[in-house]
Amino acid sequence: MANFFPRWTNWLPLKIMICGIVIVTALVGATWYYDTPKYTRVGYMPTQPVPFPHDLHVTQLGMDCRYCHGYVEVAAHSNVPDTQVCMNCHTQVQKDNPKLQPVRDSWTTGQPVPWVQIHRTPDYVYYNHAAHVNRGISCFSCHGEVNHMPVVYHAKPHGMAWCLECHRAPENFLRPEDQITNLNWKPDDVNPAAFVAKYGQPQGVKEDWSTKKHISQREIGLTLKQRWDVNPPTNCQGCHR
Amino acid sequence: MKRVFQHPPEGLTGKRYWRSLGELSDTPEFREWLEREFPAGAAEIAGDEVSRRSFLKLMGASMALAGFGLTSCRKPEMHLVPFTKSAEWVIPGKFLYYATAMPRRYGALPLVATTVDGRPIKIEGNPLHPDSNGATDAFAQASVLDLYDPSRSQRFVQERKLSDRATFEKYIADLRTRLAANGGAGLA
Numbered sequence: 001m002a003n004f005f006p007r008w009t010n011w012l013p014l015k016i017m018i019c020g021i022v023i024v025t026a027l028v029g030a031t032w033y034y035d036t037p038k039y040t041r042v043g044y045m046p047t048q049p050v051p052f053p054h055d056l057h058v059t060q061l062g063m064d065c066r067y068c069h070g071y072v073e074v075a076a077h078s079n080v081p082d083t084q085v086c087m088n089c090h091t092q093v094q095k096d097n098p099k100l101q102p103v104r105d106s107w108t109t110g111q112p113v114p115w116v117q118i119h120r121t122p123d124y125v126y127y128n129h130a131a132h133v134n135r136g137i138s139c140f141s142c143h144g145e146v147n148h149m150p151v152v153y154h155a156k157p158h159g160m161a162w163c164l165e166c167h168r169a170p171e172n173f174l175r176p177e178d179q180i181t182n183l184n185w186k187p188d189d190v191n192p193a194a195f196v197a198k199y200g201q202p203q204g205v206k207e208d209w210s211t212k213k214h215i216s217q218r219e220i221g222l223t224l225k226q227r228w229d230v231n232p233p234t235n236c237q238g239c240h241r
Numbered sequence: 242m243k244r245v246f247q248h249p250p251e252g253l254t255g256k257r258y259w260r261s262l263g264e265l266s267d268t269p270e271f272r273e274w275l276e277r278e279f280p281a282g283a284a285e286i287a288g289d290e291v292s293r294r295s296f297l298k299l300m301g302a303s304m305a306l307a308g309f310g311l312t313s314c315r316k317p318e319m320h321l322v323p324f325t326k327s328a329e330w331v332i333p334g335k336f337l338y339y340a341t342a343m344p345r346r347y348g349a350l351p352l353v354a355t356t357v358d359g360r361p362i363k364i365e366g367n368p369l370h371p372d373s374n375g376a377t378d379a380f381a382q383a384s385v386l387d388l389y390d391p392s393r394s395q396r397f398v399q400e401r402k403l404s405d406r407a408t409f410e411k412y413i414a415d416l417r418t419r420l421a422a423n424g425g426a427g428l429a
Contacts, residue, residue, distance in 0.1 A: 044316065071333075077333070079323060080321045083324075084324075111325070112325050115321045115322070117318075
């Protein structure tokens with residue numbers, strides 16, 4: 001019983017170690033890349049019980065976001081519209097369209113339409129819609145170009161790092177408060193003279209911005225941040241109450 | 242790498258090792274019992290000695306993979322279910338205040354009720370009313386629990402008999418006309 005182990009077992013510890021390192025690295029790398037909100041959430045496009053096209057209603061018909069999502073300016077959570085809101089128009093418009101049958105059924109029977117939820121912050125996050133919407137953060141910043149979506153999908157990652165991108169530098173995302181629901185707004189649309197007339201420019205800036213040809217997002221944001229005293233919390237208790 | 246045991250062939254010395262007394266005796270009854278208990282060829286499905294074992298291994302592995310990987314990794318579908326017809330002024334989760342009054346022996350006590358989703362949660366005095374300047378007593382504060390009293394009637398009852406809304410409304414309408422006619426005589 002002298003040479004109990006065959007010769008090839010001499011290499012086993014080294015082989016096991018190398019294999020282990022490779023496997024662990026692969027697992028870590030895969031988790032790092034795939035287990036982030038950017039991969040798991042973006043692109044989520046579930047089928048809704050009613051094929052409601054935002055592009056038709058917002059872009060073609062020109063409806064404002066707040067007609068249906070009315071609580072967004074007054075409450076912490078935003079809402080999906082009641083059947084009554086849909087029937088405000090659809091008792092007359094497209095009365096017999098079969099795509100609207102679930103809405104009509106809901107109206108007659110009183111059973112609500114079970115919309116599938118797409119955007120959801122985890123329960124340990126405290127998010128307040130009104131605090132953002134009333135301070136110059138557009139629907140576009142967090143929900144993407146909903147006005148061009150025939151079916152709504154999750155356009156932005158909504159992870160904490162993504163939230164902090166704005167919370168640490170809100171000037172990159174602020175816009176005039178009347179442009180919040182204008183999802184096509186670009187900083188180029190702003191007339192610098194009109195902007196400075198209405199909002200002024202940040203203190204300490206010597207250059208006169210009303211004479212500029214174009215005003216950038218950052219400049220707009222800095223003006224509004226100072227004017228409205230926008231100080232988004234970057235400490236943990238700001239959102240994890 | 243499976244170690245295959247190569248047993249040496251049966252000895253030529255004539256010694257035959259038996260594993261049970263039945264095998265030693267080697268009677269026809271024993272041989273019949275052996276046949277029934279251990280049918281020849283039962284361990285092989287297709288003639289291959291290890292196929293049943295490998296089949297079981299494969300099934301176990303695939304079951305483990307299926308249970309572990311695929312069923313609970315998808316995002317669960319959650320629903321947003323709004324009202325069909327929402328109540329006026331109610332925003333879910335936001336407080337709604339109603340100015341009201343509580344009838345007392347000496348008159349009405351002005352109150353402001355805080356409601357959430359249609360459910361009152363707090364009674365406070367109405368500070369704008371000159372009668373009380375917002376004061377309430379313990380009875381008024383406790384009266385919020387009256388609204389959740391389980392012995393509150395949940396049905397229309399008339400003279401200890403079950404009634405319905407239509408009868409009640411008719412009764413009230415008659416009462417109203419009667420009291421309008423005689424100027425409220427007989428009311429407390």
